[in-house]
Amino acid sequence: MSEPEVTAFQDRVYGALSRIPRGCVTTYARLGQSIGCNSARAVGQALRRNPFAPRVPCHRVIAADLSLGGFSGQREGAALDRKLALLVSEGVVFSEGRLVDPTRLITPPVARCR
DNA sequence: GAGTCATTCGTTG
């Protein structure tokens, strides 16, 4: 073990993600905006590294088009199957690989200054 | 509906 030295950005991503209640999901773009970043890619990268997994519920983050997005560093394959299982386990139902209830999409508060 | 393109940000060596 070792404690990964996460930079401020990663800390923000994990912090915002950590404030997401169970049964709720958010998108990379929204999460990025919540932490003050305009790029969903930057958020995805931080999650992809996920030095705090499974501590960080990265499976609660999906793409803007309600698609699963990616998981475990893979955009498709069994990894998504795991992500889907986790989401379904939380009460978030998906259909055809897409979120069935977009109402579960939440907008994380702007984690500006705690 | 599908595919392609563009942009931005963070990370690392």
Add this chain to the structure above:
DNA sequence: CAACGAATGACTC
């Protein structure tokens, strides 16, 4: 300091 890569997003045909 510089270069590369990325779990996206949006647009167009």
